[in-house]
Amino acid sequence: MDEKRGKKTWVSMKFPASNKLSSLVSSINRNASIGMKPYIIPNSEEKIKAIEALGFNKDEDPKCVYCGEEMTCWDHLNSMTLGSKETEFITSISNAVPSCLPCNTGRGNIPYALWLRTGEKRAAYIRDEKKVNIENVIKKIDKYIEWSDEEIQKGNWVPYKADINRIIYEDEELVKLKQKYDSLKDEIIDLLKHASKIGEKIRERITKTSYPNYHKKGLESNKSLEKLKSNLTEEDLQPLRQIVDQFTSVKTLEEIYELKIEYNKLLKQAINRQLR
Numbered sequence: 058m059d060e061k062r063g064k065k066t067w068v069s070m071k072f073p074a075s076n077k078l079s080s081l082v083s084s085i086n087r088n089a090s091i092g093m094k095p096y097i098i099p100n101s102e103e104k105i106k107a108i109e110a111l112g113f114n115k116d117e118d119p120k121c122v123y124c125g126e127e128m129t130c131w132d133h134l135n136s137m138t139l140g141s142k143e144t145e146f147i148t149s150i151s152n153a154v155p156s157c158l159p160c161n162t163g164r165g166n167i168p169y170a171l172w173l174r175t176g177e178k179r180a181a182y183i184r185d186e187k188k189v190n191i192e193n194v195i196k197k198i199d200k201y202i203e204w205s206d207e208e209i210q211k212g213n214w215v216p217y218k219a220d221i222n223r224i225i226y227e228d229e230e231l232v233k234l235k236q237k238y239d240s241l242k243d244e245i246i247d248l249l250k251h252a253s254k255i256g257e258k259i260r261e262r263i264t265k266t267s268y269p270n271y272h273k274k275g276l277e278s279n280k281s282l283e284k285l286k287s288n289l290t291e292e293d294l295q296p297l298r299q300i301v302d303q304f305t306s307v308k309t310l311e312e313i314y315e316l317k318i319e320y321n322k323l324l325k326q327a328i329n330r331q332l333r
């Protein structure tokens with residue numbers, strides 16, 4: 058029974074997309090947002106101060122704050138964007154922690170505590186294989202943020218967030234520049250969508266010429282997950298809709314991430330019920 062179900066779920070998995078328009082659009086939005094945020098490059102002294110505040114010995118190479126492996130990059134402690142919206146967080150030494158690349162990419166923009174406690178893949182590896190004490194890691198980072206806040210209050214430390222919207226709207230010239238910036242970004246996205254439609258036409262013609270049976274076999278696999286979703290019963294859809302409604306009222310990254318997990322879990326259960 059389970060084997061059969063597993064196989065069918067596997068068959069419905071999405072095939073690689075032919076273009077990445079939606080991820081390009083979100084990356085343009087993301088870059089536009091990050092591109093206008095404060096970017097404060099730290100000097101060596103500030104880097105050492107951060108490393109020591111995190112409990113590392115400045116005479117040794119710092120380790121990845123999450124897993125304890127060798128540090129190969131800095132990771133934004135608080136994410137710069139949330140979906141297509143920008144957050145108040147900026148790029149500065151007080152919003153960066155030493156990290157390894159797998160932890161940095163594995164975490165993405167998930168809040169660190171939530172990722173360490175519940176995240177899949179790399180986070181699960183840290184929990185299960187590495188025997189790192191997750192709660193101690195979280196406490197250490199929490200303490201670092203507390204320390205940062207105190208030092209910032211005293212004027213001794215670099216900020217990790219900025220009230221970007223207020224600063225823009227209190228400055229007439231900035232308001233105009235921001236409008237220009239946004240409209241250029243929208244133009245780029247429109248052009249990209251236009252180009253993508255032309256690309257699609259070219260692609261279809263070439264596909265049909267090189268593979269005349271395309272319409273008989275082609276489209277089916279990518280549609281199957283969508284088809285499964287569209288066949289869900291009212292009973293299945295009701296709890297999913299309730300979660301979607303909640304998205305409008307949540308405020309923190311933690312809440313959004315938890316809702317996403319819950320939504321995907323319910324969707325998977327509903328699809329599996331349908332396949333039984």
Ligand SMILES: [Zn+2]
Pocket residue numbers: 121122123124125126156157158159160161
């Ligand atoms: Zn790591």
